[in-house]
Amino acid sequence: MFTPLVKLAGKLRRGALASAELQALAQAIDAVVSIDSRNRITFFNAAAEKLWGYRRDEVLGRNVSLLVPSDIRPVHDSLINRNRDTGVDRIVGTRREIRIERKDGSTFWGSMSLSKVRLGKKITYTAFIRDVSADVQLREERHLLSLVAHETDNAVIICDGNMQIQFVNRGFTTLFGYQLEEVRGKRPAHLLAGPETDRETLERVSQAALRPESIYEELLLYGKQGDATWVSTVVNPTIGKDGRLQHSISVLTNISETKQLQLLQDSILEAVACGLPVSEVAERICLQVERIAPDVIASVVRIDKEGCIRPLAAPSLPDSYIQLLDGLPIGPNVGSCGTAAFRGTPVIVSQIDTDPLWADYKHLALPLGLQACWSIPIKARDGRVVGTFALYYRKQARPSQFQHRIIDACVYLYALALEREEANARILTLALYDELTGLPNRWFLREKLDQAIARTRERGSQMAFLFLDLDRFKHINDSLGHPIGDRLLQVVAQRLKQHAQQDWILGRFGGDEFVLVLPDCGAERAGSEVERLLACMVEPVRIDDHTITTSVSIGISLFPHDGDDIDTLFKHADMAMYQAKSAGRGTFRFFSHDLNRRAQDRLTLETALRVAISTRQLTLHYQPQVRLGDGSLYGVEALARWQHPAHGTISPAQFVPLAEECGLGDALGEWALDEACSQLSHWRRLRLPVPSVSVNLSPRHFRSIKLVELVSDTLRRHGLSACDLRLELTEGAMLDTRSETRATLAAIRALGIQLAMDDFGTGYSSLSQLGQLAIDELKIDRGFIHQLEESARARTLASGVIRIGTGLNLTLVAEGVETEYQRRFLEEHGCQIVQGYLLARPLPPEQLEAWISEREALTAARQPSAA
Numbered sequence: 001m002f003t004p005l006v007k008l009a010g011k012l013r014r015g016a017l018a019s020a021e022l023q024a025l026a027q028a029i030d031a032v033v034s035i036d037s038r039n040r041i042t043f044f045n046a047a048a049e050k051l052w053g054y055r056r057d058e059v060l061g062r063n064v065s066l067l068v069p070s071d072i073r074p075v076h077d078s079l080i081n082r083n084r085d086t087g088v089d090r091i092v093g094t095r096r097e098i099r100i101e102r103k104d105g106s107t108f109w110g111s112m113s114l115s116k117v118r119l120g121k122k123i124t125y126t127a128f129i130r131d132v133s134a135d136v137q138l139r140e141e142r143h144l145l146s147l148v149a150h151e152t153d154n155a156v157i158i159c160d161g162n163m164q165i166q167f168v169n170r171g172f173t174t175l176f177g178y179q180l181e182e183v184r185g186k187r188p189a190h191l192l193a194g195p196e197t198d199r200e201t202l203e204r205v206s207q208a209a210l211r212p213e214s215i216y217e218e219l220l221l222y223g224k225q226g227d228a229t230w231v232s233t234v235v236n237p238t239i240g241k242d243g244r245l246q247h248s249i250s251v252l253t254n255i256s257e258t259k260q261l262q263l264l265q266d267s268i269l270e271a272v273a274c275g276l277p278v279s280e281v282a283e284r285i286c287l288q289v290e291r292i293a294p295d296v297i298a299s300v301v302r303i304d305k306e307g308c309i310r311p312l313a314a315p316s317l318p319d320s321y322i323q324l325l326d327g328l329p330i331g332p333n334v335g336s337c338g339t340a341a342f343r344g345t346p347v348i349v350s351q352i353d354t355d356p357l358w359a360d361y362k363h364l365a366l367p368l369g370l371q372a373c374w375s376i377p378i379k380a381r382d383g384r385v386v387g388t389f390a391l392y393y394r395k396q397a398r399p400s401q402f403q404h405r406i407i408d409a410c411v412y413l414y415a416l417a418l419e420r421e422e423a424n425a426r427i428l429t430l431a432l433y434d435e436l437t438g439l440p441n442r443w444f445l446r447e448k449l450d451q452a453i454a455r456t457r458e459r460g461s462q463m464a465f466l467f468l469d470l471d472r473f474k475h476i477n478d479s480l481g482h483p484i485g486d487r488l489l490q491v492v493a494q495r496l497k498q499h500a501q502q503d504w505i506l507g508r509f510g511g512d513e514f515v516l517v518l519p520d521c522g523a524e525r526a527g528s529e530v531e532r533l534l535a536c537m538v539e540p541v542r543i544d545d546h547t548i549t550t551s552v553s554i555g556i557s558l559f560p561h562d563g564d565d566i567d568t569l570f571k572h573a574d575m576a577m578y579q580a581k582s583a584g585r586g587t588f589r590f591f592s593h594d595l596n597r598r599a600q601d602r603l604t605l606e607t608a609l610r611v612a613i614s615t616r617q618l619t620l621h622y623q624p625q626v627r628l629g630d631g632s633l634y635g636v637e638a639l640a641r642w643q644h645p646a647h648g649t650i651s652p653a654q655f656v657p658l659a660e661e662c663g664l665g666d667a668l669g670e671w672a673l674d675e676a677c678s679q680l681s682h683w684r685r686l687r688l689p690v691p692s693v694s695v696n697l698s699p700r701h702f703r704s705i706k707l708v709e710l711v712s713d714t715l716r717r718h719g720l721s722a723c724d725l726r727l728e729l730t731e732g733a734m735l736d737t738r739s740e741t742r743a744t745l746a747a748i749r750a751l752g753i754q755l756a757m758d759d760f761g762t763g764y765s766s767l768s769q770l771g772q773l774a775i776d777e778l779k780i781d782r783g784f785i786h787q788l789e790e791s792a793r794a795r796t797l798a799s800g801v802i803r804i805g806t807g808l809n810l811t812l813v814a815e816g817v818e819t820e821y822q823r824r825f826l827e828e829h830g831c832q833i834v835q836g837y838l839l840a841r842p843l844p845p846e847q848l849e850a851w852i853s854e855r856e857a858l859t860a861a862r863q864p865s866a867a
């Protein structure tokens with residue numbers, strides 16, 4: 001369609017004007033390309049040669065598609081022909097930018113205008129092209145730059161040399177709420193500073209614009225609505241040739257979330273570093289998380305060793321909810337926390353209402369408006385799940401990206417707090433406890449003793465210091481080895497622990513030395529406790545294949561008697577311990593000579609008592625109990641007597657408590673029961689009219705249900721029935737609230753055996769309690785009876801007891817009746833039975849037999865003869 005340039009040139013050549021025009025075209029600074037009606041190149045000027053890199057002779061006569069980019073080349077002919085065929089000019093007569101491909105394959109942008117010449121039926125085209133690559137590139141760059149300025153989330157501020165705002169982008173408007181028109185000409189520092197903005201940093205940022213280098217700062221700035229936002233600020237100045245500031249470009253990035261997270265981390269780390277308890281750290285975490293993420297409710301729970309949930313902090317959840325969680329065992333379907341702890345992986349429940357994990361618990365959460373809950377396990381360094389951190393939501397939701405970051409930080413920090421607490425506990429244990437035995441070490445012991453001494457001093461009480469040293473321990477180490485020695489020390493520590501009462505202070509002093517301190521303990525009790533200790537220490541110990549028999553030597557000092565401070569008391573207990581070693585080991589010594597002598601006496605007595613029980617040196621005497629009404633015999637009370645071959649008669653007041661203290665109480669009671677029944681059975685065979693016998697038992701007996709079997713067995717063996725026996729017990733046993741004691745008392749009564757309360761009035765029971773006690777007989781203490789004559793108060797009390805006892809259908813027995821006055825008083829006031837020297841002392845069996853026979857003879861003589 002292009003007019004062939006050769007023909008055109010021929011025609012032009014015909015005229016000078018035509019020649020001049022052609023030359024002008026050839027020299028034009030724009031590239032000129034003409035094509036004929038078959039799209040062949042007919043004209044290609046010098047500028048075109050330069051632009052495309054082709055020489056004229058290389059292109060003339062060739063299809064013009066040679067000059068277009070290769071991707072358009074196949075369709076180029078059809079594009080031109082469409083114009084020829086349709087006559088619709090879309091390109092002709094316009095200027096447009098086109099991409100052009102050079103000979104070397106590179107492309108450039110040209111601005112092209114196209115003219116169309118119709119010569120007869122043929123249409124030719126001439127294109128005028130200018131290289132606009134630089135313009136296009138510049139425009140492209142500008143476009144990209146504007147994208148940077150407008151399409152970024154960051155706020156961009158451009159100021160002039162006077163630091164007055166010239167431009168702000170859309171990011172600025174989004175972040176601070178101001179439009180460009182509102183802020184143009186204002187200074188950013190004035191516009192965005194607020195109450196909490198750090199003025200020094202702001203000043204630094206403002207000054208930075210005047211210097212040639214850029215600056216990075218973090219600032220709290222305020223928007224149009226007064227809302228504060230943490231931003232990071234980068235300021236870049238542009239300086240003119242004259243060295244003066246031309247513009248400053250500030251890019252502000254919203255770092256509120258990062259900053260909040262950082263503040264949260266700082267605050268929790270500070271709490272951890274200060275050693276706050278983990279529960280307080282947990283509370284702080286929850287409160288701060290709720291502050292920066294107001295749509296969540298945070299909670300932290302601990303998982304205890306048994307695998308149960310123990311709430312630690314949940315400041316925004318009601319106590320009632322927390323209490324319901326407390327103690328819940330973790331499991332595969334236990335809400336979000338129980339399941340997360342069980343699985344060891346995070347659990348996201350976005351709909352509590354329908355999630356099967358909450359099926360059993362949703363009734364607790366839904367009424368509180370809790371709709372969703374995300375829980376993540378907190379793990380210790382060794383991988384153990386030690387807790388969970390949970391976020392509850394009031395709407396069905398999943399955690400946002402920010403909340404993810406919060407949780408990651410909190411879980412890490414909380415694990416850190418736990419680790420620190422565990423490490424502290426370990427350090428404390430190492431510092432205060434002996435590693436081998438787990439007992440308090442010497443230092444901790446001192447601290448405890450300091451406090452114990454202060455308390456005892458305040459109370460004006462006493463305290464016993466026991467210094468224990470294993471006997472010949474070196475020999476065990478040497479013969480069996482140190483490891484066995486260690487295990488023996490552990491066994492000894494264990495025994496001491498088991499033996500020690502709750503308020504005792506126990507520790508390992510070092511090596512094979514232990515210390516035991518007994519608060520509120522005098523010499524008497526210390527002596528008996530030490531005897532028990534020594535007895536439990538000699539039990540053989542089995543370690544591996546060895547059976548080791550060991551013993552300890554114990555030294556005792558007493559506060560305040562033997563020393564007023566720890567060092568003196570230790571020193572004296574240590575000295576006493578050496579005396580125990582010298583005395584043959586396996587024994588104890590008091591520091592005080594006097595106490596040693598008394599302890600020795602006691603020990604002697606105790607040994608003798610053991611012998612007395614086993615050799616039947618003890619005997620029973622029987623004191624008659626007589627009915628006041630008709631003078632008939634009601635029964636006899638069996639009373640123990642000890643006739644020592646060397647020491648003579650030893651009073652029951654002395655040996656009965658001793659028997660109790662040194663563990664002979666049971667043996668003594670069993671002996672008395674058997675002996676009394678045996679005696680009664682003997683009298684029955686002699687047809688001596690003794691209606692019944694009373695036996696005294698200690699409160700300890702009634703604590704064991706075995707007593708019931710013992711009693712019925714004894715009765716059976718001696719051919720007696722329940723009504724032949726009466727058991728006397730003290731108020732203490734009666735008032736014992738232990739279930740074992742109550743059961744034993746009930747079972748004994750159920751056998752038909754009568755129970756008598758001995759020494760009524762000396763203990764703590766009140767008259768009002770009498771009705772509730774399961775007894776048949778009340779024995780009025782001799783203390784009351786003694787004073788009847790001289791004390792009106794005693795008379796009032798005795799008559800009161802008799803009245804109430806009778807009212808309760810109890811048999812009243814008065815003990816210690818010695819005078820006629822007393823007998824008469826008791827009779828007048830309705831007491832049924834009396835016992836005392838007035839009638840008879842406690843008598844050996846044969847004397848009692850004589851006493852009964854005598855009384856029978858007397859009674860018979862008084863009665864008129866039937867004849």
Ligand SMILES: Nc1nc2c(ncn2[C@@H]2O[C@H](COP(=O)(O)OP(=O)(O)OP(=O)(O)O)[C@@H](O)[C@H]2O)c(=O)[nH]1
Pocket residue numbers: 436469470471472473474475477481482483484485486489510511512581585
């Ligand atoms: N296995 C073991 N032995 C220890 C430990 N500490 C100290 N010993 C040993 O305990 C022994 C203490 O001996 P001593 O109390 O002086 O003497 P002993 O052989 O017990 O004789 P007596 O005390 O006089 O009856 C020494 O042999 C120490 O080496 C320990 O932790 N483990």
